[in-house]
Amino acid sequence: MLRDFLLLCAYFILSSLKNITIKTISENTKLSLTTVSRVLNGVAEKYRISQFTSDKVLKEAKRLGYVPNQVARNLRLQKSFAIGLVLPSLANPYFSTIASIVNQALHAEGFLVLVSDGNEEEEAEIDAITNILARNIDGMIIIPSGKNTEHFEMLSKKGIPVVFIDRYFSNLSIPYVATDHYQGAFKMVDLLVKHGHKKIACIQGSQHVMSNLERVNGYYAAVKKHNLTYDYVGGNGFTAEEGYMETKLLLQRKEKPTAIFALSDTILLGVLKALDEEGYRIPDEMSVVSFDNSVYLDYLSCPVTSISQPVSEIAQIAIRLLLTKIKANAVSEKKTADVEQILIAPTIIQRKSIKDIS
Amino acid sequence: MLRDFLLLCAYFILSSLKNITIKTISENTKLSLTTVSRVLNGVAEKYRISQFTSDKVLKEAKRLGYVPNQVARNLRLQKSFAIGLVLPSLANPYFSTIASIVNQALHAEGFLVLVSDGNEEEEAEIDAITNILARNIDGMIIIPSGKNTEHFEMLSKKGIPVVFIDRYFSNLSIPYVATDHYQGAFKMVDLLVKHGHKKIACIQGSQHVMSNLERVNGYYAAVKKHNLTYDYVGGNGFTAEEGYMETKLLLQRKEKPTAIFALSDTILLGVLKALDEEGYRIPDEMSVVSFDNSVYLDYLSCPVTSISQPVSEIAQIAIRLLLTKIKANAVSEKKTADVEQILIAPTIIQRKSIKDIS
DNA sequence: GTGAAAGCGCTAACAA
DNA sequence: TTGTTAGCGCTTTCAC
DSSP: OHHHHHHHHHHHHHHHHSOOOHHHHHHHHTOOHHHHHHHHTTOTTTTTOOHHHHHHHHHHHHHHTOOOOHHHHHHHHTOOSEEEEEESOTTSHHHHHHHHHHHHHHHHTTOEEEEEEOTTOHHHHHHHHHHHHTTTOSEEEEOOOSSOOHHHHHHHHTTOOEEEESSOOTTSSOOEEEEOHHHHHHHHHHHHHHTTOOOEEEEOSOTTOHHHHHHHHHHHHHHHHTTOSOOEEEOOSSSHHHHHHHHHHHHHSSSOOSEEEESSHHHHHHHHHHHHHTTOOTTTTOEEEEESOOGGGGGBSSOOEEEEOOHHHHHHHHHHHHHHHHHHHHHOSOOOSSOOEEEEOOEEEOOSOOOOOO | OHHHHHHHHHHHHHHHHSOOOHHHHHHHHTOOHHHHHHHHTTOTTTTTOOHHHHHHHHHHHHHHTOOOOHHHHHHHHTOOSEEEEEESOTTSHHHHHHHHHHHHHHHHTTOEEEEEEOTTOHHHHHHHHHHHHTTTOSEEEEOOOSSOOHHHHHHHHTTOOEEEESSOOTTSSOOEEEEOHHHHHHHHHHHHHHTTOOOEEEEOSOTTOHHHHHHHHHHHHHHHHTTOSOOEEEOOSSSHHHHHHHHHHHHHSSSOOSEEEESSHHHHHHHHHHHHHTTOOTTTTOEEEEESOOGGGGGBSSOOEEEEOOHHHHHHHHHHHHHHHHHHHHHOSOOOSSOOEEEEOOEEEOOSOOOOOO
């Protein structure tokens, strides 16, 4: 009696403390590890395991609340069923939206998404990538922060499927899908010119970031195309503070613009604040436009015309690209010859922040 | 000569294709796996490994670009140096801000953060938790979505350190740190009453979510305290659409409120849109307040008074709590007797959206 | 000072 | 139809 009780106690202690593995199930059912593993992996039929055996295993697994140890599986299979998403900052709504979409879509495909925030620093980004890589990740989606590319080349050397989103390096043979930042900025300046603006100032984000560079290039290209004599690009960071500071600076200059183009909505908020403080009314005394088309733009005192990036589309295509690569990797070692590099045209959402002065 | 060349070729092929493990280093340096491992783990001194040997290993590791395989380490150590962050949706800026802070702080402590988006669905949440759990996570920070708690109890049974953020279950013995939602709502109604408002309507978020319930309770408590005869709570979701719909509905009722309290900023945007469409001017014809204090509130046509949640503080405390638990776990099996359950008082940021009608 | 070998939990080639 | 065993890459006990 007492012994039975002690045994029971021991059982409970063990089952609650010790991990439940296929070995536990194997012992309890007096079946081999192989058989248990096969049943649990749904290949019982293939090995013609009897219904009886199969049921026994399944029942016991359920009773114990067995959860397969992915770490062990990864180590054995050299596969993790997880993909890494490395981005500059989750605090930026634009990126977190991407993260959300990627997460949902990949979850539906049975993958776990490991999101890692690089904090807009190249070093942290490399750290995140290395760390994720060390976990036998199946693939990676990256929004790169910096301008160095060695660690990315290392990735592709290692044969890890990688896709860039939003920001990219056209000189690397790594696929990317992004907004056509250049075209977006170009079209926006075009629109402003159509409304009679000839003095358009631009407040940019982080200078070394590809997407920012492309936008600035688009701005300059449009300025040149229209033979505008005025041009101005200030700033160096995708933050409201930067937008604020730079606008203050801009407004102190002798020659003032008639329109300000904020290269992100975070910058825009700072621009608006500065304009408000300096007593400029929008659009009467200053036209303002931006990049990103955040939801709240509709609700501002003056709804701001903005460039809408096809976030959802970008994320979807990137995932498709990545999964294709992963599957190709699994099937054989042959590399897909052509590297998909996709730019998607953004659209301008017109609101009320441009004054027609033509 | 030829043989040398072939060997060199073979070497390059192998080193680029095959993973570099301590075995590679061991073979190249003709040292045992043990020694290599020790040096790489920085315990060379402890085992009095000679400087010469140590240097040789380090040099070779560097030359090969060796990165330790975390999966194997995890399996062996039953430890992952990673913590899971499960939240309802990264698309919600409030949560993604938390994610960003948690990520940064834990990264500084040497942990990798695995963020998983539960998509505001309980099932997906359970899925995410199981999936992360199967990866030998060291601990978890969770913002729970649903109202079922079994999977959480399972977690604490298994001895996994868990901390809830923002939303919580006071009946579970799991630590949490959150805004005092109840008090926040209570104080806001108080403020409105001080400004002479007696008819305050409330547009709520997801009804079953703890934080929402607390806010609604706070609203009702304040309404009761001030003996207001009018009360109204509508809505069921933290979205702009919901806010929009519910406001439209609200404005069709015979008895109209003088103030609307949106229980989140996402809801607020919908409320503002509806009010605008119906021709209400803020604050003259309708006072509006909200919960969350998003950055853009300052820039709206009428800056909205809002309850600011101490996001950063919450995240910091939660991390501290979690790390303490993890360390306690590592040292011994004894459980810390008392469960820390912390509510932090929010502050009201007053802007211009409340009309004084007293 | 250094090394051999066991084992973390799992899968799959090979056996029976 | 089921089982034995090697090994994924790493750490650590025990041995020399």
